[in-house]
Amino acid sequence: MRKPENIRLLQQAIACFDDAQAYKQLFLLFYPSLVPFAISIIRSKELAEEIVSDVFIKIWEKRNQLDKVENLSYYLFTAVKNKCLNQLHNQQNRAGININDTTMEFKSLYHDPEQKLISAEMISQIQQAIQELPPRCRLIFKLVKEEGLKYKEVAELLQVSVKTVENQMSLAFKKIGTAINFKIHHLSHVFSKN
């Protein structure tokens, strides 16, 4: 998960100092997840990139008020979603949000070498479990874990019930947890042989 306090600092730097460098950092921080999210709604890479760029142009234009945005992650995802839906509406092509076949990729998991409890091998196991999650489940898991959104925010963003988010999160944890469990048992089995 991104550190919310870092995002807050960037917001303040942009709002108070018109800090172009902070603006760039903010863009780089969110671009890799906002574009796939937009693609999952609008089904066009070109349009998706344009929409994310438009949202960030608005951010710069209204930068003086940026400090007042409580949860920037949620704000950005919502803004991108709304722009995508407007676009679809204009195209007379109202499919609504259908994220079941989302193309959203999950960033590779970070392995902290100092973290002894989790081995690199375990990480790759977990990674695989995440890739095998149903697309909608993966997206919800990503929005909660990577973007730090609350269940309620994810539900509003994706226009589903909080219960659905809860269920999908349970499913994600079950799949990943089972992968880890297998690893633990497998290891202890190997050790007991020696």
Add this chain to the structure above:
Amino acid sequence: MIADRFWELLSKKVFAEANEAELKEFEELLLHRSDWKNTSEILALLAHQSQPIEKNNESEQAFEKHIERLKKTDIDFIGLYPEDHQTIVEEERSSKFTKWALPIGVLAIIVFIFLIIKNGIVRSDNTTENQPPLSQVTTKPGSKTQIQLPDGSIVWLNANSNLTYDKDFGKTLREVKLTGEAFFDVVKDHAHPFVIHTKVIDVKVLGTQFNVKAYPNEAYTETSLIRGSVEVTVKNRSNEKHYLKPNEKISVANNMESETAGVETHSKPLILTETLTYYHADSTVIETSWVDNKLTFQENETFRQVALKMERWYGVNISFADEEVAEIRLYGSFTSETINQALEALHEGFGFNYKITGNNILITK
């Protein structure tokens, strides 16, 4: 099915979505299934591991494209700080730069050697005319002064402090160097940011009122903001940046090494942001009360810390014959009182004894 409930509760707990009843239920589940404990811990760790921000070329290119689009609108996009703008310009030119890097590098070395020789001669001639002319203001213990800078900004310099700026002040940046304590009322000028350099931090502002305290013999360098906004860069923390809101104060430890050495010399963390302290009697802001000729200490200051302030304020030396007395906590506020009157008042309030010999004061039990 109990397993499904376990996963649901675990995911809720990890992402702080569980209520009290659910947390309790989770703990009870774990009591019966100790084999789940390990899994829970690993998943909790994973969930909170933050991803390091890796350089992503695709995003970098997208940003340049984005800026091109932004510039086509009528929204003004020029970073206020020259160096911010440079970093973007630099990246645009990076390919051209490599072509010229070698010849420029060679030229730079030649110029550098030339300068060494030239300076060597200058030094042997004993002239210093090539050094940039500095303006320097120093205050002695017991005295304060007010300075107006070339841009109109006003600086109150507290006792035993030094403020330096050179002839280039205001050309690109408005830069000053500070040891000791000063209150700044900086004139707004978006094109020329005002930067205060101290030993451990740099403070960058556009136009505001704030106080910087950077005495080398104190544990912390403090920046207190009255209005506007400031950017504080912590130098030996790989230029970590902090932003203050009005009524906030940031304290940065003067000796960062104590963290690694494991010596506990600081009672506070190395970097701490808090709100300003008000003196309960008349709601003066303690951090800046010296500007109004008030010597104020707050309730949680030890006599040892207060003594440092009094030494500077009155230009005296204070020593403690007893360690216990040095640790008692004092509060009070003085304006026109002499050192004798101040000590007498503190003696009555806090019950220690003292002996004045010329400029030296000895505090006893």
